[in-house]
Structure formats: structure tokens, C-alpha cells
Amino acid sequence: MPSRDFREVADEVAADMAAGRLRPGDRLPPQREFAYARGIAVSTASRVYAELARRGLVIGEVGRGTYVRTDLGGPRSVPVEPPSSAIDLQRTVTYLPEQETVVAETLARLARTGAVEAALQQYGPTGTPQAQAVAARFLTSGDYAPSPADIRFAGNGRQAIAAALATLASAGERIGCEPLTYPVVKGIAAHLGIALIPLAMDEEGVCPEAILQAHRATPLSGLYLQPSLQNPLGATMGLRRRTDLAAVLERTGLVAIEDAVYGFFGDLPPLAALAPAHVIFVDSLSKRVAPGLTIGMLGAPPGTGLGDRLGVALRQGGWSATGFPLAAGVQWMGDGTAERLAAIKRQDARARQDLARSALAGLEVVGDGRAYHLWLRLPEIWRAEAYATAALRRGIALIPASAFAVAPGHAQNAVRIALAAPSHGDLVGALERLRDLALAGDEQVVE
Secondary structure, three states: OOOOEEEEEEHHHHHHHHHOOOOOOOOOOOOOHHHHHHOOOHHHHHHHHHHHHOOOEEEEOOOOOEEOOOOOOOOOOOOOOOOOOOOOOOOOOOOOOHHHHHHHHHHHHHHHOOOHHHOOOOOOOOOOHHHHHHHHHHOOEEOOOOOOHHHEEEHHHHHHHHHHHHHHOOOEEEEEEEOEEOOHHHHHHHHOOOOOEEEEEEEOEOOOHHHHHHHHHOOOEEEEEOOOOOOOOOOOOOOHHHHHHHHHHHHHOOOOOEEOOOHHHHHOOOHHHHOHHHHEEEEEEOOOOOOOOOOOOEOOOOOHHHHHHHHHHHHHOEEEEEEHHHHHHHHHHHEEEEEEEHHHHEEEHHHHHHHHHHHHHOEEEOOOOOOOOEEOOOOOOOHHHHHHHHHHHOOOEEEEHOOEOOOOOOOOOOEEOOOOOOOOOHHHHHHHHHHHHHOOOHHHHHH
């Protein structure tokens, strides 16, 4: 077959979209058929489809094919904030009535104890010795007991993850992760020039053999994993899986970033307890307390020098925690407030999951029943992006699978539904409308 530049062929397909010959929602032919029709090699067709996905023109769905995006005329990414008029099923943070009282009491206590002056100071990544000691006790779980000297502080969990990624990998290097992952991590990696490598996973999370295969093919610089209540799928690794992953880390020498922000919903030991020299432990107070007044915490692997490197990354990125949130966080962790609020949120999350699974009866719901989010696999009559668009038109904001996909073709025909933000009544009403929408067979509704 004659050789053609894949970008030239991609330009032709893009022109067909612009001219309306290919419309939003249209399915592209399988790559082999596309190659035959265009007179190109199958390998070239594969590169064409990857280029179209890179340009944001198409989306690949596992087992369903490649489709022209439904949002070609508008934003090509998930909105940073849902419209103010919509019921928010995008964000996984909740606001409880108790939180306003907690913040007011904290402000008053800081004033009474003369800590306001300290709260206004600027601190480095290590905060203060007191802050490190309090955080180390707070993060202790089972056999995981970080040393205060290994604790570093960031402004929030996202900044902690950014610092960890920058510590493990330079531009052009590879970090392995779940094929569907926290969208913010995708953005951070892109800004840092780090390539995220999707690793095969099952209902518990990343498979150990997938890490070994990827590392043998081209060495990885590290891993980013969410062992507990993975976002977006809600998967939780059992103890055996965690033990097997710890063995892989020790065998390969790789270091994993363990995102444990949802860990307080579960009861299993962190990966850091099983492979302490190979895990950067990341947590924050955003989910336990409030996202607007939080700190991020990193537990560096002891005796590795990574604590110093994390400190450098935090300073260079401008990601260190500031004085007031650090002072407030230390108080909440030290006096038990953070754990009391966490206990209330564990109960609330279970209650919301029960409401959701009842309201969505008859649909395929996936995820951990302790989480503030669930994964809804859609009936065949729907595509995820079209469903999310139709839901937004009905005043409900949620996120399609494509926002979480690390690479083209890894998106499932599914949406993530966050349960945390609305009142219980609004949540049930929205979910019942989503169920009716999902089951609707009217082509005008499905679009």
C-alpha cells in the first residue's frame, strides 16, 4: 500500500467533520475497514485515530468503537465547575452543617491561644516540628506509622500529588496508573511533561503483572495508585492485592504514589504499611473537613532521601502549605475534630449510596458502597457523552467516562455520579430523573 502521512489523513477526516459529512455522535468504521477504504496500512489508520483523539475530535469507547465527539462546537473537557443552576453530581466533597460551627470554634480557639500570629507566618514544606508530629500521629494506621521527620506539607492534596509526580519523574518519563484515573492527575502530568501509562486493572484495581509488563517494555519512573475507593470506579484493593503490589514494588525498586484521600472510608492497611520504602503516602483534609480550608500531607519513604526531594519540588512549585490552613489543620488533627467529622461523613456516604442504589434500580451500578461516588454503566441505547449532555439539559451535572480515560480507547460507556453535594431530597430526585433518562428509548431523547 502507498505510504501516507497519518496527519494528512487526519486532516481529511477533520475536514469531513467541519463540513458536516461526519456529524457529532457518528461512529467511525473499525480501523481495518478505515484503512482499506483510504488505501492505507492498518498501522497508519491506528495513528490517524490516535491523532484525532489527541485533537479532541473523537472519543474511543471500550468494546464500542470510536465516535465523533458530541461537543465539537463547545468545550472539549469537563467544566471546572458545574453550572450554578444544575444539581451538582460532579464533585465528591460534601458540606455538613457541623462544619460551619467547627470553623468558627477553630478561629476562636486560635485567637484565645495566641496562635493567630503563628498562623500568619510563612512556612516551608516541613511546616513546624509540632505540625509534623501531629500529622504523623494522625496518619498512623495499623502498621503504617510515619516518622514526623518524613512528613511534608502542601497546600492541598492536588499539590501534594503534583510534588510527588515531579519528584519521581522528569519530562518525557513514564508513570504507570489506572487506565481510568483522577482527571486532575492527567492535567498535572501534562503540565509536567510526564507520560501516564495505563495499566490493566480488574475489579480490585491495578494488576501486579500489568506493572511488570509495562516496566519490562519501557522502564517506568514510578506509579500513581488509588488503593481505596478508586476515583472514578470505586474499586478497593483487598489485602492480598496490596500484598502482591508491595512485592512488585520491592522486586522492581519502583516507588508508588499512594493517593489515600478516600482511605478514611475504608479499613484496610495502606500500601505504605506493606512497602514503606517504596511508597509516597498522600492524604489531605479536604474530604474529611472541607476543601476550602485544607492542607495536603505527604509521608516520604524513610531512609531514601525522597523527603528532601519532595521538599525541593514543593518549594519550586509554590505548593507548600500556608500558615493559617496549617494551624487550623494541626488543631483539627490534634483535638479529634477531623476524625469526628470523618465518622459523620462515613455514615452520610453509606446513606447516600443506599439512596442511590434504590433510585437507580434496574441499572448497572459499580463501586464501593462506602464511597461518595459511583460508576453507572449505561444501557446500549446511550453513549456516555450524549447521556451527560442530555442530563445537563435537564439540570443535572455529571461526568462521562472520557474525562477519566488516560489514553484513547480506554473510556467505558459509563458516567461517574458524585453523591456528596446535594441534599438527600435533591439527590434522590436527580437520580430518579437520571434513571428515567437512562431507560428512555425515544431516539429524540437519546440523540
